Amino acid sequence: MDASKTGLRVKLPVFEQDRQQWGAKKPWYVWKLEQRKNAKNTPQKPVLKREGSQFILDALVEEGDRLKKEVLNDYRRLKVQDTSEVDQDLSRPWSMAKTRATQAKTQGVLGFAENLEDIKAHVEEAREGYIRAVAISRGPAADQGPSSKDGVYDKVALFFAKRPLFRGFVFFSDDDVQTLKASLASTLLPPTFGFSVAFRDLCAIKARAAGNIAITHQFAQCITVPNIVSRTLTQVYTGHTST
Amino acid sequence: MVNWCKPLVEQFKGSPLCTAPANLSTFFEREVECVTDFDDRVSLLKPKEAQQALQKVLLLGLAETRVGLYSKYHDAAVYESGYGSQKAIHLAYMLVGFFFLIPC
Numbered sequence: 010m011d012a013s014k015t016g017l018r019v020k021l022p023v024f025e026q027d028r029q030q031w032g033a034k035k036p037w038y039v040w041k042l043e044q045r046k047n048a049k050n051t052p053q054k055p056v057l058k059r060e061g062s063q064f065i066l067d068a069l070v071e072e073g074d075r076l077k078k079e080v081l082n083d084y085r086r087l088k089v090q091d092t093s094e095v096d097q098d099l100s101r102p103w104s105m106a107k108t109r110a111t112q113a114k115t116q117g118v119l120g121f122a123e124n125l126e127d128i129k130a131h132v133e134e135a136r137e138g139y140i141r142a143v144a145i146s147r148g149p150a151a152d153q154g155p156s157s158k159d160g161v162y163d164k165v166a167l168f169f170a171k172r173p174l175f176r177g178f179v180f181f182s183d184d185d186v187q188t189l190k191a192s193l194a195s196t197l198l199p200p201t202f203g204f205s206v207a208f209r210d211l212c213a214i215k216a217r218a219a220g221n222i223a224i225t226h227q228f229a230q231c232i233t234v235p236n237i238v239s240r241t242l243t244q245v246y247t248g249h250t251s252t
Numbered sequence: 253m254v255n256w257c258k259p260l261v262e263q264f265k266g267s268p269l270c271t272a273p274a275n276l277s278t279f280f281e282r283e284v285e286c287v288t289d290f291d292d293r294v295s296l297l298k299p300k301e302a303q304q305a306l307q308k309v310l311l312l313g314l315a316e317t318r319v320g321l322y323s324k325y326h327d328a329a330v331y332e333s334g335y336g337s338q339k340a341i342h343l344a345y346m347l348v349g350f351f352f353l354i355p356c
Contacts, residue, residue, distance in 0.1 A: 019322075019346065023279045027325055027346065036331035057332045064331055 038066040041074070095196045098218035099203070099211055103192035106181075120180050128186060131173035132193045138165045139202050162205060169194070169206035188214060270336070272345045279346065322347040 019027075034057045035043075059067070110121035142161040172186065181189065191210035195203035203211055234242075255261060285293075290309065294302045326343040333339050 017280045017282055017284075020279055020281050023346075027343065028321070031325035031328045031343070032321070034328055034332075036328055038331075039327070057328055059331060061334070066331075 036064065036066070038064065038070040041070050096215075098215055099192055099195035101192070101218070102188050102214060103196065106189055106192075120178055123176055124180055125189070127173045127175045128189050129193060131171075132169070132190050132197070135165055135169040135206060136194070136197050136202055138168060139205060140199070143199070166206045267336075270341045270344070273342055276345050 037056050037059070040056050106121075106125060110125050113119075113121045139162075142165050145161050169190065172183070173190070179186070187207075187210050191203065191207035192214060194207050195211055197203065290305075294305050297305060322343060326340060326347055329337065329340040329343050
């Protein structure tokens with residue numbers, strides 16, 4: 010159809026004949042690739058029948074399909090393994106608190122268990138908000154920019170950070186409540202929920218579990234000494250020793 | 253590209269040349285206008301019409317919507333009957349045969 014370059018045009022009856030014979034039919038590999046790209050809208054066009062041996066492109070598409078399924082299955086398997094394993098360090102504060110609460114309950118002290126139930130209700134509510142936020146951020150983005158997408162996550166994080174509504178006396182300190190909320194959040198699905206709302210607390214739990222020493226912000230800043238500070242200190246030191 | 257792979261090269265056998273169908277030229281119609289003819293024609297037109305005629309020639313390729321159809325037809329014929337079939341050869345020459353028909 011390079012008529013513009015050559016000045017030659019296929020005669021209309023010839024073109025129509027060729028179009029009628031070949032225009033509606035597709036090789037299987039073409040149909041398969043189109044179906045893969047747009048599974049729902051692929052028209053059910055008649056597929057050509059191949060005479061004799063298998064066509065090389067059919068074989069390549071079949072092999073590609075097989076490899077795709079294999080790799081996706083591997084990926085799913087690994088993903089399920091990954092998410093099904095709850096980090097023991099992160100879940101420990103919550104599970105230990107639950108054990109203690111159960112023990113207290115048997116002794117007639119219900120307060121601990123009630124506190125944990127209230128914390129759980131708060132975290133569950135935050136989790137539902139997070140699932141909604143994920144749905145919003147993945148939805149059509151016609152009238153929302155990246156800032157509004159961040160905004161829905163910020164709202165969830167703000168809610169999570171609030172103190173749960175306790176029905177009675179609170180046996181735990183505010184810090185303990187924060188840790189318990191984070192610990193419980195780390196055990197819930199989706200696995201991204203916990204770190205989205207309680208990143209700092211979960212890192213702190215993990216750091217404590219790993220036996221690391223907590224350091225203050227000021228001290229952390231001193232670990233990397235800027236050159237200018239280093240020079241000044243050296244000058245002070247040499248000046249001090251020389252005098 | 254040069255292929256030095258011995259197992260491939262040693263087994264390679266060339267295929268016989270597929271000649272163009274004898275009646276290939278009857279499938280086409282010609283509409284060739286030489287530059288001098290175009291110049292003569294356009295020089296008689298009013299400026300606006302001459303401009304449109306020039307644009308039509310220059311932008312013709314953009315308006316062509318049937319580009320690539322014969323390539324698809326050829327793929328289908330090759331799939332159904334093989335490269336050496338008469339159907340595939342016919343469509344191959346419909347696709348590239350223009351160049352054989354253009355007088356040098």
